[in-house]
Amino acid sequence: MYIDNPAIYTDYYELTMAQGYFLSGVHKKQACFDYFFRKQPFDGGYTVFAGLTDLLKTLENYSFSEEELNYLKDQGFKQPFLDYLSDFRFKGTIWSVKEGELTFPVLPVIRVEGTLLETQVVETLLLNIINFQSLIATKAARMKVAAGNRTVLDFGLRRSQGLGGVHATRAAMIGGVDATSNVYSAFKYNLPVSGTMAHSWVQAFTDELTAFREYARHNPDDTALLVDTYDTLGSGVPNAITVAKEMEKSGHKLKAIRLDSGDLAYFSHQSRKMLDKAGLDYVKIAVSNQLDEYLIFSLITQKAPIDIFGVGTRLVTAQDSPALDGVYKLSETDHKPTLKISENIEKITLPGRKRILRYLNEDGTFYGDGIIRADEDAPERIYHPYFPAKKSYVGDIKHYELLGKVFENGNIIHSVSDVKESAAYCAQQLNKLSAEYKRFDNPHIYKVGISESLMILRDRLISTLKPDSL
Amino acid sequence: MYIDNPAIYTDYYELTMAQGYFLSGVHKKQACFDYFFRKQPFDGGYTVFAGLTDLLKTLENYSFSEEELNYLKDQGFKQPFLDYLSDFRFKGTIWSVKEGELTFPVLPVIRVEGTLLETQVVETLLLNIINFQSLIATKAARMKVAAGNRTVLDFGLRRSQGLGGVHATRAAMIGGVDATSNVYSAFKYNLPVSGTMAHSWVQAFTDELTAFREYARHNPDDTALLVDTYDTLGSGVPNAITVAKEMEKSGHKLKAIRLDSGDLAYFSHQSRKMLDKAGLDYVKIAVSNQLDEYLIFSLITQKAPIDIFGVGTRLVTAQDSPALDGVYKLSETDHKPTLKISENIEKITLPGRKRILRYLNEDGTFYGDGIIRADEDAPERIYHPYFPAKKSYVGDIKHYELLGKVFENGNIIHSVSDVKESAAYCAQQLNKLSAEYKRFDNPHIYKVGISESLMILRDRLISTLKPDSL
Numbered sequence: 001m002y003i004d005n006p007a008i009y010t011d012y013y014e015l016t017m018a019q020g021y022f023l024s025g026v027h028k029k030q031a032c033f034d035y036f037f038r039k040q041p042f043d044g045g046y047t048v049f050a051g052l053t054d055l056l057k058t059l060e061n062y063s064f065s066e067e068e069l070n071y072l073k074d075q076g077f078k079q080p081f082l083d084y085l086s087d088f089r090f091k092g093t094i095w096s097v098k099e100g101e102l103t104f105p106v107l108p109v110i111r112v113e114g115t116l117l118e119t120q121v122v123e124t125l126l127l128n129i130i131n132f133q134s135l136i137a138t139k140a141a142r143m144k145v146a147a148g149n150r151t152v153l154d155f156g157l158r159r160s161q162g163l164g165g166v167h168a169t170r171a172a173m174i175g176g177v178d179a180t181s182n183v184y185s186a187f188k189y190n191l192p193v194s195g196t197m198a199h200s201w202v203q204a205f206t207d208e209l210t211a212f213r214e215y216a217r218h219n220p221d222d223t224a225l226l227v228d229t230y231d232t233l234g235s236g237v238p239n240a241i242t243v244a245k246e247m248e249k250s251g252h253k254l255k256a257i258r259l260d261s262g263d264l265a266y267f268s269h270q271s272r273k274m275l276d277k278a279g280l281d282y283v284k285i286a287v288s289n290q291l292d293e294y295l296i297f298s299l300i301t302q303k304a305p306i307d308i309f310g311v312g313t314r315l316v317t318a319q320d321s322p323a324l325d326g327v328y329k330l331s332e333t334d335h336k337p338t339l340k341i342s343e344n345i346e347k348i349t350l351p352g353r354k355r356i357l358r359y360l361n362e363d364g365t366f367y368g369d370g371i372i373r374a375d376e377d378a379p380e381r382i383y384h385p386y387f388p389a390k391k392s393y394v395g396d397i398k399h400y401e402l403l404g405k406v407f408e409n410g411n412i413i414h415s416v417s418d419v420k421e422s423a424a425y426c427a428q429q430l431n432k433l434s435a436e437y438k439r440f441d442n443p444h445i446y447k448v449g450i451s452e453s454l455m456i457l458r459d460r461l462i463s464t465l466k467p468d469s470l
Numbered sequence: 471m472y473i474d475n476p477a478i479y480t481d482y483y484e485l486t487m488a489q490g491y492f493l494s495g496v497h498k499k500q501a502c503f504d505y506f507f508r509k510q511p512f513d514g515g516y517t518v519f520a521g522l523t524d525l526l527k528t529l530e531n532y533s534f535s536e537e538e539l540n541y542l543k544d545q546g547f548k549q550p551f552l553d554y555l556s557d558f559r560f561k562g563t564i565w566s567v568k569e570g571e572l573t574f575p576v577l578p579v580i581r582v583e584g585t586l587l588e589t590q591v592v593e594t595l596l597l598n599i600i601n602f603q604s605l606i607a608t609k610a611a612r613m614k615v616a617a618g619n620r621t622v623l624d625f626g627l628r629r630s631q632g633l634g635g636v637h638a639t640r641a642a643m644i645g646g647v648d649a650t651s652n653v654y655s656a657f658k659y660n661l662p663v664s665g666t667m668a669h670s671w672v673q674a675f676t677d678e679l680t681a682f683r684e685y686a687r688h689n690p691d692d693t694a695l696l697v698d699t700y701d702t703l704g705s706g707v708p709n710a711i712t713v714a715k716e717m718e719k720s721g722h723k724l725k726a727i728r729l730d731s732g733d734l735a736y737f738s739h740q741s742r743k744m745l746d747k748a749g750l751d752y753v754k755i756a757v758s759n760q761l762d763e764y765l766i767f768s769l770i771t772q773k774a775p776i777d778i779f780g781v782g783t784r785l786v787t788a789q790d791s792p793a794l795d796g797v798y799k800l801s802e803t804d805h806k807p808t809l810k811i812s813e814n815i816e817k818i819t820l821p822g823r824k825r826i827l828r829y830l831n832e833d834g835t836f837y838g839d840g841i842i843r844a845d846e847d848a849p850e851r852i853y854h855p856y857f858p859a860k861k862s863y864v865g866d867i868k869h870y871e872l873l874g875k876v877f878e879n880g881n882i883i884h885s886v887s888d889v890k891e892s893a894a895y896c897a898q899q900l901n902k903l904s905a906e907y908k909r910f911d912n913p914h915i916y917k918v919g920i921s922e923s924l925m926i927l928r929d930r931l932i933s934t935l936k937p938d939s940l
Contacts, residue, residue, distance in 0.1 A: 159601055162603065164630070197487055
């Protein structure tokens with residue numbers, strides 16, 4: 001699903017500024033904005049970039065309807081500006097990293113070039129889509145890293161932040177989740193969908209065994225029995241075993257049992273023993289109940305015999321860090337570099353049009369990234385963005401460009417990835433990131449540097465705009 | 471905005487269960503489900519109920535389109551069931567508390583009655599809408615409680631969880647926020663909208679003073695100047711003062727300045743002094759930057775002269791507690807009470823159809839709530855839900871019914887509240903909740919009890935289903 005009124009899916013100030021630019025006659029000035037974030041979510045070592053295809057498809061259809069223009073008129077917007085908006089289309093040029101790419105703080109992972117008005121007015125839309133999908137793709141990747149080759153399923157729709165569930169599921173799949181319970185997103189984005197029964201199914205029949213039998217009868221090839229409605233080891237697992245043996249007689253196999261409460265390590269061990277003793281070693285064990293990457297890791301450390309992790313709330317809301325702090329900052333107007341100064345060093349922006357170089361170690365793993373001016377050659381050295389005494393020689397290190405042109409003249413300029421391709425790309429890039437960046441506690445900090453030329457430009461602008469800036 | 475495909479905006483298992491009920495021939499059995507939550511979000515003292523109107527309007531239009539049925543066919547659903555779905559409408563009866571009502575754990579604040587199939591299949595939809603809107607309405611109410619009579623604005627769209635922003639804003643207004651930057655939600659829900667400029671506006675002109683003058687020229691009656699792009703006290707506030715004095719000459723007044731970084735207590739004090747010294751005591755001070763109820767409270771405690779709080783991420787994502795744990799549990803089938811047992815006492819459900827009585831102190835403030843069986847009279851005593859030795863005599867306490875019938879035969883049965891009415895109701899109810907429930911640290915725990923008759927019913931069912939249940 002894209003947004004039904006994308007042009008007004010925005011902060012009001014984007015429109016008051018757009019009108020102001022128009023009335024001041026500066027709306028056609030050239031401008032360039034960067035999207036970047038300042039801090040890894042989850043105190044983690046990487047962020048999976050996601051949401052680009054949704055953003056670009058929305059921009060292809062970006063326009064103001066008559067109904068929207070009437071609404072803006074009621075808010076006091078002026079007729080000449082509304083007339084201008086009535087046939088406005090976004091014609092800017094967008095450079096971006098790929099969906100599924102691993103990204104790091106400070107990197108300008110999207111660059112939007114065009115007129116001042118068109119680049120400004122899409123800010124909120126871009127931030128809303130990219131911040132959230134990148135956040136959830138990252139959370140999903142962390143869970144998948146913890147789960148290894150076990151299956152991870154998204155069960156989050158009921159606790160997702162309203163309609164946020166639509167894109168949470170899409171992003172989770174890019175990050176590595178295997179399938180979802182969310183039918184809507186599966187339908188819209190062509191994703192694998194999965195699910196069997198709730199406790200209410202068991203309660204709806206006269207007894208648990210009947211409930212299990214009825215489900216198996218209707219779904220002989222796709223039955224997972226929820227065993228904790230009344231008494232997990234006393235009735236749930238024994239009844240599941242009874243039904244599994246009955247299914248065998250008709251040539252079918254019970255797929256799994258699911259545990260949704262109690263101590264999952266204990267119950268999975270006990271259930272596995274009971275199933276194995278009954279000759280049902282093929283029946284998988286699925287678990288759910290407030291899982292996240294830490295609990296998955298803990299269960300695996302305890303050698304809990306779990307095959308499938310159903311994750312919900314903590315995935316789709318990114319519960320421990322529910323927002324990515326991505327921002328969209330003006331870096332150039334009228335082909336002149338600009339920046340914003342702040343009391344907080346990390347909030348001072350990098351001026352001008354920029355490229356990103358990704359450097360590779362000899363084994364193909366990532367060494368680090370360099371941010372350089374768009375018109376300069378690959379530099380000899382890159383410098384810490386805020387502490388230039390820290391620097392690295394990169395003159396002879398293999399590298400490639402991270403940003404590619406993805407949108408021009410109102411259209412997506414080459415085929416953008418679907419979810420499956422982006423998920424495959426993410427998995428491939430995760431393989432190129434060393435384990436120490438992927439651990440959950442105090443991950444190794446990835447090198448991101450800036451070129452000397454970019455540093456000089458920034459520092460000169462600061463000196464001009466605020467000579468006494470300490 | 472309602473959901474464009476509500477029938478498949480659901481977990482897959484709702485549909486596999488619906489098909490199973492249909493194939494087993496039990497789909498028309500009578501059933502009753504309760505919606506309730508188990509834990510206050512934010513470790514707070516109350517939860518503001520919200521989302522009902524969106525839910526009910528969605529249910530009025532709930533049906534399966536041909537496109538959706540084809541999709542389900544591709545997933546392996548069976549033709550007789552798909553035929554049944556093709557003219558399926560939700561015809562159940564819904565009882566609910568009002569939007570804006572203050573609610574507490576365990577209370578069955580929504581009761582859905584109807585056939586087993588129809589009451590089951592709306593579960594995820596109901597949970598998705600009500601959990602999120604109640605969460606955000608609660609967060610907003612907390613911020614408004616902290617801000618007192620100062621203005622609170624929602625600036626959260628850029629960091630909201632994707633399309634979750636649509637309903638975050640709606641819910642925030644019910645909780646007490648005064649206006650929003652979110653144009654889309656303002657348009658769809660008729661809410662007051664607000665916003666002026668970002669740092670990019672200031673950067674887009676040759677200098678800050680020109681940028682301020684240009685904005686004021688185009689918006690003489692609605693200008694708030696963002697003063698921290700380069701140097702708050704060195705240039706931002708002095709330039710704002712210059713422009714304010716120029717505005718006075720043409721008969722206009724600068725509305726406000728906005729601070730978005732640095733120490734907001736320090737900068738608001740300094741800015742206030744500078745403005746007052748220039749005779750601009752009418753110019754308001756707005757602040758933003760990662761605010762929540764705790765920071766608002768802290769700023770007020772520091773006597774920071776702030777008039778307007780712009781809140782974003784921490785409001786629209788409910789950052790410190792981003793999900794309400796509301797659940798939807800079967801309480802009756804075939805007119806027989808049912809429950810779910812769990813290892814966790816708090817996860818054992820209350821069987822049967824129930825009513826809620828709200829008891830009032832003599833001064834009109836809330837005393838506590840009682841959950842009783844639907845067919846019993848108001849009881850003499852109510853008991854702690856899990857520890858019956860704790861009980862209260864309520865035989866002579868004034869009370870009223872909390873649940874009202876809101877949906878029947880496919881339609882909303884009396885006019886449901888709009889956002890403005892619900893916000894007014896919420897404010898009124900907050901006035902009836904004593905201060906000790908509203909404080910942020912260790913709030914007083916509100917009394918919620920169950921009747922003896924309900925307790926006996928529950929305990930008897932547990933004994934039958936799981937005699938050894940400790």
